[in-house]
Amino acid sequence: MTEPADVVLIGGGIMSATLGTLISELQPDWKIVVYERLSDVAEESSNAWNNAGTGHAALCELNYMPEAKDGTVDPAKAISINEQFQQSRQFWTSLVDAGVLDAPSTFINATPHMTFVRGEKDVAYLKKRYEALKDQPLFAGIEYSEDSRVINQWAPLLMDKRRAGEPFAATRVPAGTDVDFGALTRQMFAALRERGVEVITNREVRKVKRRGDGSWRIHWRDTIGRTPGTSDAKFVFVGAGGWAIKLLQSSRIPEISGYGVFPIGGQWLKTSNPAIVARHRAKVYSQASVGAPPMSVPHLDTRVVDGETSLLFGPFATFSPKFLKNGRWFDLFAQVRPGNILPMLKVAIDNPGLIKYLVSELLKNHAQKVASLRDFMPTAKDEDWELLDAGQRAQVMKKDPKKLGVLQFGTEVVTSADGSIAGLLGASPGASTAVSIMLGLLKTCFPDRVSEWEPRLRELIPSYGETLNPRPEAADAVLDTTARVLAIQR
Numbered sequence: 417m418t419e420p421a422d423v424v425l426i427g428g429g430i431m432s433a434t435l436g437t438l439i440s441e442l443q444p445d446w447k448i449v450v451y452e453r454l455s456d457v458a459e460e461s462s463n464a465w466n467n468a469g470t471g472h473a474a475l476c477e478l479n480y481m482p483e484a485k486d487g488t489v490d491p492a493k494a495i496s497i498n499e500q501f502q503q504s505r506q507f508w509t510s511l512v513d514a515g516v517l518d519a520p521s522t523f524i525n526a527t528p529h530m531t532f533v534r535g536e537k538d539v540a541y542l543k544k545r546y547e548a549l550k551d552q553p554l555f556a557g558i559e560y561s562e563d564s565r566v567i568n569q570w571a572p573l574l575m576d577k578r579r580a581g582e583p584f585a586a587t588r589v590p591a592g593t594d595v596d597f598g599a600l601t602r603q604m605f606a607a608l609r610e611r612g613v614e615v616i617t618n619r620e621v622r623k624v625k626r627r628g629d630g631s632w633r634i635h636w637r638d639t640i641g642r643t644p645g646t647s648d649a650k651f652v653f654v655g656a657g658g659w660a661i662k663l664l665q666s667s668r669i670p671e672i673s674g675y676g677v678f679p680i681g682g683q684w685l686k687t688s689n690p691a692i693v694a695r696h697r698a699k700v701y702s703q704a705s706v707g708a709p710p711m712s713v714p715h716l717d718t719r720v721v722d723g724e725t726s727l728l729f730g731p732f733a734t735f736s737p738k739f740l741k742n743g744r745w746f747d748l749f750a751q752v753r754p755g756n757i758l759p760m761l762k763v764a765i766d767n768p769g770l771i772k773y774l775v776s777e778l779l780k781n782h783a784q785k786v787a788s789l790r791d792f793m794p795t796a797k798d799e800d801w802e803l804l805d806a807g808q809r810a811q812v813m814k815k816d817p818k819k820l821g822v823l824q825f826g827t828e829v830v831t832s833a834d835g836s837i838a839g840l841l842g843a844s845p846g847a848s849t850a851v852s853i854m855l856g857l858l859k860t861c862f863p864d865r866v867s868e869w870e871p872r873l874r875e876l877i878p879s880y881g882e883t884l885n886p887r888p889e890a891a892d893a894v895l896d897t898t899a900r901v902l903a904i905q906r
Contacts, residue, residue, distance in 0.1 A: 419447070420631055420647075420648035420649055420650055421447045421448065421449040421647065421648070421649045421650070422443075422446035422447045422448065422649070422650050422651065423436075423439055423446055423447070423448045423449070423649065423650070423651050423652075423653070424448075424449050424450075424451065424632070424634055424647070424649035424651070424652050424653070425448065425449070425450045425451070425653050425655060426450075426451050426621045426624075426634075426652065426653065426654045426655065426656050426660075426663060427451075427452065427460075427654065427655035427656035427657065427659070427660070428450060428451075428452030428454070428456070428457030428458060428459070428601070428605065428615070428617065429457070429458060429460060429461060429462040429601060429655055429656075429657065430458070430461075430462040430597050430600065430601045430846075430847045430850050431653075431655035431840050431846070431847075431850055431853070431854065432450060432653065432655040433457070433458075433462075433600075433601045433604035433605050433608070434507075434604070434850040434851055434854045435653055435655070435854045435857065436448055436450060436604070436605075436608050436613060437511070437516070437604050437607070437608065438851075438854055438855070438858065438876075439858075440608060440611050440613065441872060441876060442858075442865075442869045442872055442873070443865075443869075444611070448608070448613045448614070449613070449614045449616065449647070449649070450605070450608070450613065450614065450615040450616065451616055451619045451620075451621050451634070451636060452615070452616070452617045452618075452619065453618070453619065453620035453621070453639060453656075453659075453742075454617065454618070454639075454742060455617055455618055456602075456617055457601055457602060457605045457615065457617070458597070458598040458599075458601035458602050458605075459742075460657050460740055460741055460742065460807060460808075461657050461807045461808070461809070461843075461847070462597045462598050462601045462847065463597075463598045463807065464596045464597065464598040464599065464719070464721040464722075465598075465721070465804060465806065466598075466741065466806050466807030467597060467806065467807060467847065468699075468715065468717060468728070468731070469594050469595050469596060469597065469717070469719050469720075469721075470529075470592075470593075470594070470595070470699055470715075470717070470848070471501060471504075471524070471592065471593030471594065471595045471848055472497060472501060472844065472845035472847075472848035472849065473497060473498045473501035473502075473529070473554075473591075473592070473593075473848070474493070474494035474495070474497040474498050474501075475498070475529035475555070475558070475589040475591065475592050476529035476530055476531045476587070476589065476592065476699060476700070476701040476715075477497075477701055477713065477845075478531060478541075478542075478545070478701065478702075478703060478704075478713070479704065479713065479825075480493045480494040480497055481493065481494045481545050481548070481549075483541050483544070487544075488544075489541070489544050489545050489548050490548075491548045491549055491552060494549065494555075495552060495554060495555075495885050497845060497849065498554040498555070498885070499554065499852075499883055499884060499885060500845075500848075500849040500851075500852035500853075501845075501848050501849060502554065502879065502884055502891075502894060502895075502898070503849075503851045503852045503855065503877050503879065503880070504848060504849065504850065504851040504852070505894075505898040505902065506851075506876070506877045506878055506879060506894060506898055507851045507876055507877050508520075508523075508524070508600070508898075508902060509897065509898045509901040509902060510875070510876045510877070511604075511607075512901055512902065513901060516603070516604070516607045517600070517603050517604070517607075518603055520901070520902040520903045520904070521720075521723075521903060522596070522599050522603070522723075523595060523596045523597075523599040523600040523603065524593050524594070524595050524596070524600075524902055524904060525593065525594045525720045525904070526590070526591075526592070526593060526903070526904040526905045527592050527593055527594040527697065527698060527699055527717075527718050527720075528570070528588055528589060528590050528591075528592045528697065528698045528699070528905075529588070529589045529591075529592025529593075529698070529699050529701070530570060530571060530586055530587060530588045530589075530592075530698045530699065530700040530701070531545075531586060531587045531700070531701050531702065532567070532571075532574055532584065532585075532586045532700050532701075532702055532792070533584065533585055533586075533702055533703055534582055534583065534584045534791075535582070535583060536583050538585075538703055539562065539583045539584065539585040542560070542585045542586075542587060543560065543585065545587070546558060546560040546587050552885055553884070553885050553887075553888040553891040553892070554884060554885045554891055554895075555589065556895075557589060557590055557591060557905075557906075558587055558588070558589045559587060559588045559589075560585065560586070560587050561585065561586055561588075562583070562584065562585045562586075564578070564584075567584070567586045570586065570588050570698065571586075571696055571697075571698050571700055572695045572696070573692070573695055573696045573716070573792070573793045573795070574586070574700065574716075574792060574793065576793070576794060576795045577794045577795050578794050579794075586700075588698070590905040591895070591899075591904070591905045591906055592698070592699060592905075593904055594699065594717070594718055594719060594720050595847070595848070596720065596721055596722075597847045598721075599721075599722075618638055618639045618640050619636050619637070619638055619639065620636060620637050620638075620639055621634055621635070621636045621656070621663060622635045622636060622637055622644075622666075623635045623663065623666035623667075624652055624654075624663055624664075624666050624667045624837065625666070625667070625668075626667065626668070627648065630834065630836060631648055631649060631650050631836070632648065632649050632650075632651075632652045632667070632836065632837060633646055633647075633648055634646060634647050634648070634649060634652065650836070651835075651836055651837070651861065652667075652836070652837045652838075653837075653838055653839070653840075653857070654837070654838070654839030654840070655839070655840050656740075656839075657739065657740050657808070657810060658677050658679055658738075658739025658740055658743065658747065658808060658809075658810030659739050659740055659743065659747075660810075660839040660840060660841055661675060661676065661677050661739070661751050661810070661839075661841060662739070662747075662750065662751060663839065664830055664837075664839045665751065665753065667832070667837055669830075669832040669833075669837060670833075671830050671831065671832060671833070672830055672839075673753070673755035673756070674755050674756050674759055674814055674815035675756060675812065675813070675814050675815075675830065675841065676751055676752075676756040676759060676760045676763075676812075676813040676814075677739065677751065677810035677811060677812060677813060677841060677842075678748075678760075678763070678810065678811045678813055678823065679735075679736060679737065679738060679739055679743075679747070679748060679808050679809065679810050679811075680733055680734075680735065680774070680808070680809050680811060681733070681734035681735060681736050681741075681805070681806065681807070681808050681809070682730060682731035682732060682733060682734060682805075682806035682807070682809070683730060683731065683732045683734055683785075683803050683804065683805055683806060684728045684729065684730040684731060684732075684803070684804045684806055685728065685729040685730055685732075685785055685786065685789055685801040685802070685803060685804070686726055686727070686728050686729075686801065686802055686803075686804045687726060687727050687800050687801050687802070688724070688726045689800050692727060692800060693718075693725050693726060693727055696716065696718060696727055697718050698716075698717075698718060699715060699716075699717040699718060700715055700716045700717070700792065701713055701714075701715040702714050702715065702791075702792070714729070714730065714731075714788065714791075714792070715729070715730075716728075716729045716789070716792045716793060717729070728804070729788075729789045729792065729793075729801070730785075730806070731806055732777050732780060732785055732788075733773065733774055733777040733778075734777070734778065734805075735774050735778060736808065737749065738808060739808060739810050740807075740808050741805075741807050741808050743808065756813070756815075758820060758821060759813055759814060759815045759816070759820060759821025759822075760813050760821060761821070762819065762820040762821030762822075763813045763821045763822065763823045766819065766821075766822075766823075767823055770823070782798065782803060783798055785803070786798045786801055789801065809843035809844070810841065810842070810843065811823060811824070811825060811842065811843060812824040812825075812826075812828050812841045812842045814828075824842070825842070825843070825844070826842055826843075826844070826845070826846075827840060827841070827842035827843065827844075827845075827846040827849070827853060828840070828841050828842050829841075829853060829856065829857055829860070831857070831860050831861060835860055835861035835862065835863070836861070838857055838860070838861055840853070851877070855873070855877075855880070878894060879894055
């Protein structure tokens with residue numbers, strides 16, 4: 417039997433790449449092994465065409481600042497998400513400076529983030545949101561307008577042939593970004609390989625079992641030839657998208673009891689028509705439909721992948737019981753355990769609007785999807801747009817002391833009591849905030865080493881351990897530095 421690895425990362429996506437890179441910087445003597453079931457890394461949720469590519473910083477996403485019953489809006493959650501994205505910007509800046517990442521334009525591009533709403537109620541809300549954010553240092557530069565001429569300058573496709581009479585408004589932040597998380601992931605894994613990290617593809621982890629000495633035995637099978645095998649690890653991270661629930665359940669840690677996941681897929685309308693693409697340089701978000709989950713907020717986006725610019729509109733929800741795009745048809749049902757069946761049933765009962773929304777989305781044909789696009793782009797023509805399948809998102813279902821079970825949007829790290837195994841459940845804004853999530857994991861799982869690692873962490877992420885928004889000068893310095901190195905707006 418070979419020596420156990422210090423760290424095994426299951427899944428070749430942005431989370432494993434980020435954690436692996438952090439650990440290799442902090443503890444270069446540790447043996448790190450990565451297992452990916454597909455033939456290459458970044459082929460599931462991290463792949464550029466399986467996600468929106470939005471650098472989520474709460475610049476345009478309204479779900480981080482819902483209107484309270486008394487009509488107020490609280491910027492705290494939006495500021496928190498922005499703080500997390502700033503940590504990602506700082507980490508990527510350090511990796512570019514060190515030559516770990518290629519030219520910034522290969523994975524990140526300046527793309528203004530906009531919000532566009534229609535109707536008196538939503539216009540009034542957007543104005544309140546703008547007022548709550550405009551003096552926050554991390555939202556410096558946010559603009560607001562109800563003037564069609566101004567909005568036309570920002571995003572002409574929104575205004576072309578729009579019928580007069582309906583109130584509308586928009587906000588714009590030049591500091592927004594489009595991120596190719598697939599390219600970012602591949603570049604980090606390439607650098608890890610050069611440092612001696614084993615990145616093994618075509619290897620599917622089947623289960624994880626605790627050994628008598630507290631370490632973990634990983635049971636795997638090669639997808640080519642179906643050869644089974646085992647390996648051991650002192651620490652395991654499960655970053656396998658929706659598959660993570662199955663592996664965490666196999667570990668039998670009590671912390672996973674009560675959790676389930678609900679898969680939601682997506683489709684995009686895509687155009688590469690140069691005449692259309694040239695007239696839109698922004699990611700434009702709006703309000704979610706009634707009953708729709710936050711991840712289904714419609715948006716019209718500039719995408720830059722492999723140096724080619726296109727536009728995406730969506731997402732349109734699809735349904736499959738698979739946890740991954742390349743998953744299995746019985747995934748949804750195979751997760752059922754005595755500890756999670758009640759929370760899952762309660763979620764189903766309490767969310768009829770979501771079910772109705774999913775059914776309505778599934779019934780839409782291509783023409784109806786383009787008709788939805790015309791709410792954003794009145795001049796859209798069916799023939800200019802093609803349908804593109806996106807990835808699968810596994811939304812978290814969990815126990816709740818009051819409601820018995822809730823559907824939770826966002827990401828959640830589940831960790832064993834001893835910190836020897838951890839896994840990530842959930843979806844957006846995961847990739848954008850991967851650095852922050854993994855920093856939290858390091859604190860939880862390696863509490864005895866964090867103080868020793870802190871000097872290096874501060875070199876990699878200058879704001880580590882502190883917040884930027886309450887410190888305008890520090891925020892300015894970080895925004896200036898990262899914008900310069902990454903060639904984006906501050």
